[in-house]
Amino acid sequence: xxxxxxxxxxxxxxxxxxxxxxxxxxxxxxxxxxxxxxxxxxxxxxxxxxxxxxxxxxxxxxxxxxxxxxxxxxxxxxxxxxxxxxxxxxxxxxxxxxxxxxxxxxxxxxxxxxxxxxxxxxxxxxxxxxxxxxxxxxxxxxxxxxxxxxxxxxxxxxxxxxxxxxxxxxxxxxxxxxxxxxxxxxxxxxxxxxxxxxxxxxxxxxxxxxxxxxxxxxxxxxxxxxxxxxxxxxxxxxxxxxxxxxxxxxxxxxxxxxxxxxxxxxxxxxxxxxxxxxxxxxxxxxxxxxxxxxxxxxxxxxxxxxxxxxxxxxxxxxxxxxxxxxxxxxxxxxxxxxxxxxxxxxxxxxxxx
Numbered sequence: 001x002x003x004x005x006x007x008x009x010x011x012x013x014x015x016x017x018x019x020x021x022x023x024x025x026x027x028x029x030x031x032x033x034x035x036x037x038x039x040x041x042x043x044x045x046x047x048x049x050x051x052x053x054x055x056x057x058x059x060x061x062x063x064x065x066x067x068x069x070x071x072x073x074x075x076x077x078x079x080x081x082x083x084x085x086x087x088x089x090x091x092x093x094x095x096x097x098x099x100x101x102x103x104x105x106x107x108x109x110x111x112x113x114x115x116x117x118x119x120x121x122x123x124x125x126x127x128x129x130x131x132x133x134x135x136x137x138x139x140x141x142x143x144x145x146x147x148x149x150x151x152x153x154x155x156x157x158x159x160x161x162x163x164x165x166x167x168x169x170x171x172x173x174x175x176x177x178x179x180x181x182x183x184x185x186x187x188x189x190x191x192x193x194x195x196x197x198x199x200x201x202x203x204x205x206x207x208x209x210x211x212x213x214x215x216x217x218x219x220x221x222x223x224x225x226x227x228x229x230x231x232x233x234x235x236x237x238x239x240x241x242x243x244x245x246x247x248x249x250x251x252x253x254x255x256x257x258x259x260x261x262x263x264x265x266x267x268x269x270x271x272x273x274x275x276x277x278x279x280x281x282x283x284x285x286x287x288x289x290x291x292x293x294x295x296x297x298x299x300x301x302x303x304x305x306x307x308x309x310x311x312x313x314x315x316x317x318x319x320x321x322x323x324x325x326x327x328x329x330x331x332x333x334x335x336x337x338x339x340x341x342x343x344x345x346x347x348x349x350x351x352x353x
Contacts, residue, residue, distance in 0.1 A: 043256050043269065043272075044269045046256050046257075046259055047267070047268065047269035047272060048269065050259060050263045050264055050265050051264075051265065051266070051267070051268060052142075052264040052265065052266060053266050054142060054143050054146070054160075054266060055143075057143065057146075059156075059158075060150065060156030060157055060158060061150075061156075062150055062154070062155060062156035063156045063158075067156065067158040069158075069159070069267070069271040069274045069275065070270075070271070070274040071106070072106070072158075073103065073104060073105045073106055073107075073321065073322045073323050074103070074104055074158040074159060074322075075101060075102065075103045075104075075155060075156060075157050075158050075159070075318075075322060076101075076102045076103075076104070076157075076158070076159045076160065076161060076267075077099070077100075077101050077102075077145070077146060077149055077157045077159070077160045077161070078098070078099070078100040078101075078102065078160075078161050078162075078163070078236075079096050079098075079099060079137065079142065079145055079160060079161070079162040079163070080096065080097050080098035080099075080100075080162075080163055080164075080165075080168065080217075081094045081095070081096055081097065081137065081162060081163070081164050081165075082094045082095045082096065082097040082134075094137060094138065094164075095118075095134040095135060095137055095138045096118065096133070096134050096136070096137040096145055097118060097134070097218060098115075098118070098217060098218075098232055099115070099116040099118065099133065099134075099145070099149070100113065100114070100115050100116070100232060100233070100236065101113070101114050101116065101149060101153070101157075101318075103155075103318050103321045103322050104275070105321050105322070105323070108285075109284050109285070110284060110285045110286075110287065110321070111284050111285065111286045111287070112286075112287050112289055112317065112318060112321045113233055113236070113286055113287070113288050113289065114288075114289040114290070114291065114314060114318070115228075115229030115230070115232050115233055115290075115291070116133060116149070116152070116229070116291060117133075117225035117226075117228070117229060117291065117293065117304045118132065118133065118134040118220075118225075119132050119133075119134065119225065119302060119303055119304040120132065120133045120152075120291070120293070120303075120304045120306055121296075121303040121304065121305055121306070122148060122151070122152050122306070123148070123151055123152075124136045124139060124144065124148050125144070125147045125148060125151055126139045126140040126143075126144035126147065126148070127139050127140075132303065133145075133148060133149075133152075136148040142160060142162055142264070145160075146160055152311075153314070153315050153318055154315055154319070155315070155318050155319055155322060155324065156322075159265065159266055159267050159271070160265060160266060161263065161264075161265045161267070162263065162264045162265065163259075163262060163263045164262050165193040165214060166193065166262045167259055167262030167263050168210065168213070168214050168217075169193060169210030169211055169213075169214055170210060170257075170259075170262070171210070171239065171255055171259065172208070172209065172210035172213045172214075172239065173209055173210040174254035174255040174257070175239070175242045175243060175255065177207050177208055177209045177210075177213075177242075178207070178208055178213060178235070178238040178239055178241075178242050179205075179206075179207050179208075179238060179242070180205060180206050180207075180208055180216075180234060180235070180238055181205070181234070181238065182205075182231075182234050183203070183204060183205055184201055184202075184203055184204060184205075184206060184216070185203060186203055186222055187200070187201065187202050187203055188200070188201060188219060188222055190215035190216070190218060190219045191215065191218070192211055192214075192215065193211065193214060199211060199212060199215035201215070201216065208235075213235055213239075216231060216235065217231060217232050217235050219231075225293065225295070225304050226290055226291075226292070226293075229290065229291070230288070230290070233288050237286060243255070289314050289317060289318075290310075291306055291307075291310055291311060291314060292306075292307040292310035293305050293306040293307050293310070294307070
């Protein structure tokens with residue numbers, strides 16, 4: 001066989017291989033595009049189902065104009081409600097089991113995250129006196145909780161996300177669990193979502209399913225309020241890291257389904273999409289802030305009394321991050337994180353309720 005014929009055969013084989021590759025690539029792109037469109041439509045439907053505007057509150061009274069998620073630095077309050085199908089209390093009458101405030105700075109592409117201990121003794125505008133912050137939601141639902149947090153930090157709360165136990169469990173399970181990167185220092189039993197002591201975790205590092213992650217976030221009798229808040233922040237970070245991993249792309253459908261009727265928010269679908277900017281390059285820088293304080297049983301009821309100096313410092317950091325204070329003042333504020341602060345020696349006592 002001549003060299004010319006051999007070259008022609010090799011050339012035809014190469015051409016055929018290129019055609020097959022092109023067809024496969026085109027098919028992949030079509031499938032990816034179709035899946036992307038499918039996910040977008042599904043997410044848009046889920047967002048509409050979850051959307052809940054607070055009556056008579058188009059924007060925070062602490063802002064002159066409504067903040068725009070696409071262009072402004074904004075705050076988001078995450079409310080985990082002490083609610084489940086078994087309790088059947090209804091989310092407007094349940095206590096908040098977890099409160100976490102997040103501020104996002106678009107220019108810096110950074111996040112500040114602060115957990116608010118549920119027994120914090122604070123002023124609740126809804127009733128006009130001080131009480132545990134967890135009771136604000138029982139007194140007046142989401143609006144009362146938002147007003148209380150705004151009063152506490154003297155900043156606007158632009159958006160909120162309220163989830164119950166079921167939503168939390170389903171989201172973690174939809175991601176096939178999360179890997180907690182911090183060591184659990186002790187073994188413990190904790191209640192599950194049905195208030196049964198069915199969850200047991202050994203000391204060490206864990207891959208957690210939804211029920212285990214919820215139990216770890218809720219447990220509150222083995223250490224301090226500070227430690228509980230830090231655990232919740234670690235769990236949120238682990239969820240974000242898993243959700244942003246390449247392996248989780250095919251799980252987004254299940255994550256969207258998991259949210260369902262178990263989440264309410266005043267974020268529109270377009271506003272949700274605008275936050276993708278923060279995660280377009282992977283995990284943003286997340287700085288954890290800690291509210292120092294001490295337990296108090298002098299009245300016969302356990303309260304967590306916030307340290308005024310720590311609270312004031314946290315206020316200034318959040319205001320600075322949101323761009324609400326003059327640059328001259330901002331330059332004098334030193335950034336802090338939970339790693340830099342000394343632990344408060346508080347042995348936790350459960351509420352006498």
